[in-house]
Amino acid sequence: MSAPSAITLHDLSFEWPDGTTALHQLNGTLTTGRTGLVGRNGAGKSTLLRLIAGHLTPTSGLISTTGDVGYLSQTLTTEAGATVAGLLGIEDTLSALQAIEGGDADVRHFDAVGDDWDIEARADAALNEIGFSAADLRRPISDVSGGEAMLIAITGLRLRRAPITLLDEPTNNLDRPTRAKLTEFVDDWQGTLVVVSHDLELLEHMDSTAELHSGRVDVFGGPYSQFSEHLEHQQAAAVQAARTAQQALRVEKKQRVEAETKNARRERAGKRTQASGGIPKILAGNRASKAQVSAGAMRSTHQDKVRAAQAVVDASDAKVRDDEHIHLALPDPGVPRGRKIAELRDGTRTVTIQGPERVALVGPNGSGKTTLLERLVHKSGSELPAKTTGELLIDRVGYLPQRLNELDESRSAVENVQEAAPASPAGDVRNQLARLLLRGSTVDRPVSSLSGGERFRVSLARLLLAEPPAQLLILDEPTNNLDITSVEQLAEALDAYRGALLVVSHDLEFLARLSIDTVIELDGRGALKENAQLFE
Structure with a gap:
């Protein structure tokens, strides 16, 4: 007997303001329980979740759900001064409780509290599971790492207890212990859960797998490995x-x-x-x-x-799929084996990156990996312990930040790439983007309307069009928001790159594919440790 439906799509269509079609007459049903939603980048997975969550309005068609919907975006956006309580989604409730306790009997405060009189106690218990407590509720989000922020946001959805919850790439920026904690949450999740992810381990904890492909949603009753075999x-x-x-x-x-x-x-x-x-x-x-x-x-x-x-x-x-392949031909930057590329220091030791060496920088969430890269590239990142620093010994460096915040959201993919490569004709830029499977009207749309994977490809094109080519590529969590096939193809391309590589990633399978030479661990206290045995 099949599981009852939780979300039903009927002739669902959505067009972006410029007329580009994202989804066309989509029909399908997502059942109760845990469902992994997969599909190629650009297929419309994130757009579909935003439509179901009510963050976008369908151009036509209907979406019916069996209850309220909670939603986690693949990119967390927080306002300046945002706190842990705000990311949990309970700031207004806490403020109302505080006002009531102070003697303010305004009915608005009681409406804000609703049935959540024990919210602070529940929040404290939930935060304790992820290494925080009620004492952190007023803590600025700027003080926590990207991975910690993601886990806090997921904890907020657990507190909300919506009948249906949508998670878009929830493992982005999570270290392995934190991913394990997320998996525990998923296994015990109350209500219907729909997860978009490229994390194969997480997808194995799903009851069913739904694929968005060629304008259809097809559901298979089993985890991703069984779906893939089928x-x-x-x-x-x-x-x-x-x-x-x-x-x-x-x-x-x-x-x-x-x-x-x-x-x-x-x-x-x-x-x-x-x-x-x-x-x-x-x-x-x-x-x-x-x-x-x-x-x-x-x-x-x-x-x-x-x-x-x-x-x-x-x-x-x-019925035969002709899925295209990302073709990345990274140029040979001509890095001599004896050339010193960069140095990382912790006050006690110095780690040198030399020649076309491949280095993985790892460490738990909050240890300061991204901050170290920012300090290395932009000479910023003062929140990292002062003894942990570094120096680039070459000028030709390509940097792909974790948040892809170097892109101008209001400009198109072509315009963003041309800004980084002004000498490249528009035709060459379009050809390069086409090799990354970004074609037609997609490259002329504002970057803000692109999927996470498409945005990543635009950022990568900026690096690839650099002339002369970068002798060192610094990539911070490059597999975030990429579909499973694109992760494999990116690893294949980078494996053929002849320059130096410095990669931060919690995806050990991805790192293993890159034939990493050296693993450097940052322990959170500002100490660097070389550990070349990590993959053995």
Whole structure:
């Protein structure tokens, strides 16, 4: 017996203000329980979640849900001065409680509290599970790491206890212990949960897998590994069916040609016999008329067979996926093996990055990895212990920040890339973006309307078009918001890069694919430790 539906989509369509279609007449049902929503970058996963959550309004069609919806965006945006309580979503409730305790009996305060008179106690218990407490409720969000902020926001959704919760890339910026804690939350989640993620381990904890592909939502009753295996078998059968259909079409076309050839020979033979006077003209005419009728019927029959065979080919080809591949050809920056690239220091030791070395910078959430990179690249990041610092020893450095905040949200992908590469003609920029599967009107839309994966590709294009090419690429959590296939393709491209590489990532599988030479751990107290055995 299948699980009851929690979210139903009926002819759902959405267009961006410039007329670009994001979703068109989408139909489907997401069931109760835990569902992993997967699909290629740009398929519309984040847009779909925003529509279900009510953050966007459909152009047409309907969305029905069985209850209120809680939503976690893939990019947390907080106002200046935001606090832990605000990120939890309980700041107004706490303020109302404080006003009531102070003697203010305004009805608005009671409405704000509702049934949540114990919210501070529940918040304290929930925060304790992630290493915080009620004492941190007024703490500025700017004091916590990106991973900690993500976990606090998820904790807020647990406190809300909405019947339906949507999580968009919840493992972004989470270290492995924190990911394990998130997995515990997922396993014990009350209500319906829909998760968009490229984290294969998290997707294994789903009851079902829904794929957004070619304008459809197809649901498979099982975790991602089972879905992937099912899809592989399905595609193998589809490819075989397409080959068989093509062979049948060739046979029908050959038989039609052979039949037409025989008919033409008969016509020529009949004309020769009539011309020689071998039979009376009336009889010859009757035979010719009958032959024409017979030939017409035969021609019509074979044409029908060819059309039917072609229809089978078209239907079979439609079931075979032709998923495109990101083609990243990173230039050789010519880094000599003896060249010193950068130095990282903690006051006691100095770690040197030399030649085309591949370095992974790891450490728990809040240890200061991103801040160290900011200090290294921009000479900023004063909140990091002063003894932890670094120095770049070359000028040709490409930096991909975690939040992709170097992009101008109001400008298009082409404009953003041209700003970083003013000497590159617009045609070259478009070609480079096309190799990253960003084509057509997508590259002319404001960056603010692009998916997380599309935004990442725009940022990556800015690095790739740098001339001369960067001798050191610094990437901070580059797999954030990328679909599973894109993560694999990015690792493949970076594995062929001949420059130096400094990568911060909590995705150990991704790091392992990069053939990392050195692992440096930042322990949160400003101490650096080399640990080349991390993957063994």
